[in-house]
Structures are given as structure tokens and as C-alpha cells.
Amino acid sequence: MExxxxxxxxxxxxxxxxxxxxGQRSADLQLDEPLLGRTVTKLQEALQSLLSDSNAASLSVEKKAGVIPRCDVGERCAMKHxxxxxxxxxxxxGTACNTFFLRCY
Known part of the structure; x- marks a missing residue:
């Protein structure tokens, strides 16, 4: 009961x-609304200039870091260095890379 x-x-x-x-949050949003609109337009302009840049088109989509292709049973899966x-x-x-034969079994 306590x-x-x-x-x-x-x-x-x-x-x-x-x-x-x-109440305080809604008052803050009303005061900062023009600044927010300017910030959004600046961000849009920066994003469009970044996307239109020729370097953005040269990014490789096929090559992704950390992605290893799959190999079938019997194929070579490793190389000794x-x-x-x-x-x-x-x-x-269901298969594993045999470290002696360096093939999938």
C-alpha cells in the first residue's frame, strides 16, 4: 500500500x-523553421553536386568489400602462399574447403 x-x-x-x-519543443520548431528550410536546400544542393560529380559515376558497384564469391564442389577454393x-x-x-587439397568437398 505504500x-x-x-x-x-x-x-x-x-x-x-x-x-x-x-510545449517548449513546438515553440522551438516555430522559431527555427526558416533556418531549417535553408539548411535543407543547402543539403540538397550539396548532394546534387556530389552525385553529378564524375567521381561518383566511377565507383565500382560489382566489387564489395568482404564479399567472397561462391564455388562449387570440386572447385579450387584456396591458394597456398x-x-x-x-x-x-x-x-x-554443406561443403567445406579441404586445407590439404585446397578444394571444396
Whole structure:
């Protein structure tokens, strides 16, 4: 029974704080609306200039970092570089790259 007044007090405090914050936030948005519009237009111009730049067209879509192509069963999946083994492709589900033969089995 002692918890009920505490819970009611917390709920009332939270509702009052929420209503005060909502009123303040809406007043701030009304004051900053012209600045927000200018910022959005500047961002749009910057994005359009970036996209129209010739360097943006030369980005490679095919080559993605961290993506290893798949290889079939029996295909070579790794290559030996001295003491290290480098991966050429990832074996299909249910198969694994044999480190002795360097093929998917």
C-alpha cells in the first residue's frame, strides 16, 4: 500500500514534464523553421553536386568489400602462399574447403 502514492506521484510528475517539454519543443520548431528550410536546400544542393560529380559515376558497384564469391564442389577454393593459405572463394552450404587439397568437398 505504500507504493501506490509513490507511483501516482511519479506518473503525475512524468505527465507534467512531458507536457512542458512538448510545449517548449513546438515553440522551438516555430522559431527555427526558416533556418531549417535553408539548411535543407543547402543539403540538397550539396548532394546534387556530389552525385553529378564524375567521381561518383566511377565507383565500382560489382566489387564489395568482404564479399567472397561462391564455388562449387570440386572447385579450387584456396591458394597456398608459403606458410599461409589465401581464400579464393567460399564453398557452398554443406561443403567445406579441404586445407590439404585446397578444394571444396
Amino acid at each position: 507504493r501506490r502514492p509513490t507511483v501516482v506521484f511519479l506518473v503525475v510528475c512524468l505527465s507534467v514534464m512531458t507536457s512542458l517539454c512538448q 608459403g606458410p599461409r593459405i589465401g581464400r579464393l572463394c567460399d564453398c557452398l552450404r
